[in-house]
Amino acid sequence: ALPISLWEAVLYIITTIEDCWNYVSAKKGVLPKLWTVLREGGRGLATVVYPYLLPFISKLPCEITTPRDDFYRIYFSSMIEGLSSERAATSHSECSAIITAFMECLRFTVLQNLRDRSEEH
Helix, strand or coil: CCCHHHHHHHHHHHHHCCCHHHHCCHHHHHHHHHHHHHHCHHHHCHHHHHHHHHHHHHCCCHHHHCCHHHHHHHHHHHHHHHHCCHHHHHCHHHHHHHHHHHHHHHHHHHHHHHHHHHHHC
């Protein structure tokens, strides 16, 4: 899993360099690794990894999250799978970090969908 300084660097890059996704294949190089980390409950570092998930997904361009239904289905199912990892099952803080991030991200996606639908009408 990624240490805090690396998460901060990733967030800084995707926030400040507009075309950063032109230099990396998110769907081939980034997302599969993220799904693995989520399915493994943060690899014992959920308290480090999961607080960065909402800021991360909130900065992803629609080209990466399209089709949105598929992206979020994989995203949330990976988080749920990580919740049943051995470390999350035995550590209150790990479990809590996963559940908190899940709820924050779920709220974000619901609000995003509501906003998108209101813009359509």
